[in-house]
Amino acid sequence: MAHPVIGIIGGGPAGLFCAANIRPQGFRIILFEKKREAGRKLLITGSGRCNLTHGGDIRKFEQHYGEKGAFLKPALRGYTNREIIAFFEERGCPLYADENEKIFPVSEKADDILSVLISACRENNVMIRQHTPVRAVERTSTGFLIQTEWQNIRADILVIATGGASYPSTGSTGDGYRFAKSLGHTITAIGPALAPVYPDKYPFSDLAGISFDEITVSILREGRVARKVTGDLLLTHNGLSGPVILHASRYIRDGDSLRIAFLPEKEHNTIASSITLGSAAAGKRLVKTILSDLPLPARFIQRLTEEAGLSPDCTVAHLSREKRKELLRLLTGWTFLIKSVGGFDQAMATRGGVSLEEINNKTMESRLLPGLYCIGEVLDIDGDSGGYNLQAAFSTAYAAARSISGKIETVSDI
Structure with a gap:
């Protein structure tokens, strides 16, 4: 049996973190990034210092996402701020909390956070195809067809992790909304947030x-x-x-x-x-x-x-x-x-996105198309400033990675 292929569109924090956490072996993970380098938006978060998460009680995080907090509860509890901190510190990137409990790398360099994510992906044998914009996606009888400018790639599982529409110069231009809509998903009206x-x-x-x-x-x-x-x-x-x-x-x-x-x-x-x-x-x-x-x-x-x-x-x-x-x-x-x-060139986040009613909040898998996952800011979720949006990106990415790993194990046992 050919190894299952997981296609992840978007090389931001959600896409990279999902790719790095898919287990076990016996599969191919291909991550598509439209820019020449992955993680460009991550590099400007927190004015280049990268506010990873917040140091408060995870049980109180839900109130920082408005009425969308209830949807996030399983993901936040499934992968908490403490686990995010441990992930980076165990990989040689010490963190600290400022007076407002915002969590930053001690170096105050977003580059160090991105380096950890890239290294974790490499350790997990992720194929990162940079400067490879995805033009369209299609549902096939056996999975998905990912169309790039140079070739088409078939995937058993597809993860949309394209981010929102804020800071379009970093590659967040709303492509994920178009992909999800083409696959039958509803997109709630988008607009600038944290602006x-x-x-x-x-x-x-x-x-x-x-x-x-x-x-x-x-x-x-x-x-x-x-x-x-x-x-x-x-x-x-x-x-x-x-x-x-x-x-x-x-x-x-x-x-x-x-x-x-x-x-x-x-x-x-x-x-x-x-x-x-x-x-x-x-x-x-x-x-x-x-x-x-x-x-x-x-x-x-x-x-x-x-x-x-x-x-x-x-x-x-x-x-x-x-x-x-x-x-x-x-x-x-x-x-x-x-x-x-x-506008989107000034906003830190995007409100609106893939309708939460059509996504399983425990796995981030589509309720409409099995094998399709939506994670991070492409979802209709936006949180307060202070690390809450990156927390949501990491937590939803981990929920998807855990679900995908379970699917791979099921296929491997057949």
Whole structure:
């Protein structure tokens, strides 16, 4: 009997990790990478430092993928963050956790992570065909036909590990969606995720670099709050960024607005009382002086008073009821119409992808076509920043590798 062939499309972290973990021997693994070198997107993660995973409790990881966390539960529990750490450290790549429990290589070089993956594939006799873009895939009576520019290759098992559509210069151009769709799978609408947000009439261009800790951002849709996210925010020259914005971007749709509480909404009454008491006790005090007692940057407070239409010498005594309400609104619920979300060239991840309803969440095998697997970002999964997306890539890759190994053993026993 000829050795079974496993074709893996995509030389990113999911594809490489899957190829490296397929067991036992007696098969051929061929990995197709469209670029001249595998792992190009991995090299830019974490600004080149490669945030592999997060050091927290794996049981709490699910909440970092929104409503898709339930789908990932078996894969995350089947191959945890601790096992990922052990995989790399046992192969001579020590890791460390930063103050936010993000896991990085001690060298802070993504190259070292990629080297481990490539070496593990070589040890597993994986044939890595770089600079070999796949043009199309077909279902055959005995498996799959993988069509490249130069030849067609028949495979008993096919793994789609092409990533999403973010950072297309690295090779993630959405090919996997096309392949999966051609094989009968449903593709949920894709869009940029973990991207900056660009408000209409942005008022903070000259305040770039100012940041805020643990503030709440609400996504408003048709007059209602569609989602609330809490985290750190960063003002840039042309828009909003920082973890809270990156996370919120996954849920933003056309026509949405952002409402930002630069101070906690629960402090609304406290802030209102301080301004009112200030009016009664020291009406001659400047409004900007009263506001300077708040835990906010001075330059931001100045812009706040300008946006509220207050003159620099406005005293608390001359602060009308309407102006006081406007100040409170800006402090606890400044609303911005969203002009756009950063495109795929800026997004760290892609939302949408192969419908999870059509994938077995214990094995990552297609429920429609036996022998077809979808892993990593090609699935309709996107997680928070902080190592959660790579964790999902590794965990789904391992689930597929374990399932494929079981299929090979079954064939070998016949």
